[in-house]
Amino acid sequence: MTAAEELTTGRVEVRREGPVLYAELANPRRRNALTWAMYDQLSALCDTVAGDGSVRLVVISGAGEAFAAGTDVRQFVDFVDGTDGTAYERRVGQVLDRLLRLRVPLLGVVDGPAVGAGLAIAAVCDIVVATPRARFGVPIARTLGNCIPAAVLARLQQRLGAARTMAVLLTARLLDADAAATAGLVYAVWPAEELDDRVTDLVEDICAGAPLTLAALKEIDRRLAAPAAAVDDADLLDRCYGSADFREGVTAFLEHRRPQWQGR
Numbered sequence: 001m002t003a004a005e006e007l008t009t010g011r012v013e014v015r016r017e018g019p020v021l022y023a024e025l026a027n028p029r030r031r032n033a034l035t036w037a038m039y040d041q042l043s044a045l046c047d048t049v050a051g052d053g054s055v056r057l058v059v060i061s062g063a064g065e066a067f068a069a070g071t072d073v074r075q076f077v078d079f080v081d082g083t084d085g086t087a088y089e090r091r092v093g094q095v096l097d098r099l100l101r102l103r104v105p106l107l108g109v110v111d112g113p114a115v116g117a118g119l120a121i122a123a124v125c126d127i128v129v130a131t132p133r134a135r136f137g138v139p140i141a142r143t144l145g146n147c148i149p150a151a152v153l154a155r156l157q158q159r160l161g162a163a164r165t166m167a168v169l170l171t172a173r174l175l176d177a178d179a180a181a182t183a184g185l186v187y188a189v190w191p192a193e194e195l196d197d198r199v200t201d202l203v204e205d206i207c208a209g210a211p212l213t214l215a216a217l218k219e220i221d222r223r224l225a226a227p228a229a230a231v232d233d234a235d236l237l238d239r240c241y242g243s244a245d246f247r248e249g250v251t252a253f254l255e256h257r258r259p260q261w262q263g264r
Helices: 036-051 082-100 117-124 151-159 163-173 178-184 192-207 211-229 234-239 244-254
Strands: 011-017 020-026 058-060 106-110 111-116 125-128 135-137
Touching: 011 036, 020 036, 036 082, 058 192, 082 117, 082 234, 106 117, 106 151, 106 192, 111 117, 117 135, 117 151, 125 178, 125 192, 135 178, 151 163, 151 178, 151 211, 234 244
Parallel strands: 020 058, 058 106, 106 125, 111 135
Antiparallel strands: 011 020
């Protein structure tokens, strides 16, 4: 299989059970790292929800023992300059915004790493549950040398707190499930062997709620967060994605070695 073919193997597998849509991020050879196709499929999922008033809840999880290990880094090899990186962040940002604006609750089920874009997806969920294997973070300061947009940073601050968010970003360390629960990102940490039963109970509780009430609560939460997410960040994204350090970070990641930063 060629590299180009591998980039099309990732899928968002969607199934319906009654009023609930279950979406599984599936790119297991890459710990469910997201490809362009997977982002498009998440957007299509939002279209499905918007066009079907009988959907009451969306549950998103990852295949195997991972939620999502960021974006598939192989897609960054063809970036020419910083504008490519900024365009990528805007493209992903549109998908995250659509997930955030879903009229129905979005439940994230995290078993394993939720890193980079995986953490961003978890952060736009209304409720996140996890197993003790879950890990959360954005280690780009250690790995790729790129940057996250203001909207994602703002959402992380809302879910983790400002101080903890900056510590996680600047140290490139990962939070375990208990720490994420203490911070407020994770609602509950359940043993892996109990996860399915506990999620089933939670799904039933959510679906028993009044649809207009749930939609109103979600919209109020989104409106409260809107000002912080509107900060202009294009110059900073362009500078990081257009840097020699970013090109070195991508190369080092794919070569499984530590990058040599130059600050340019």
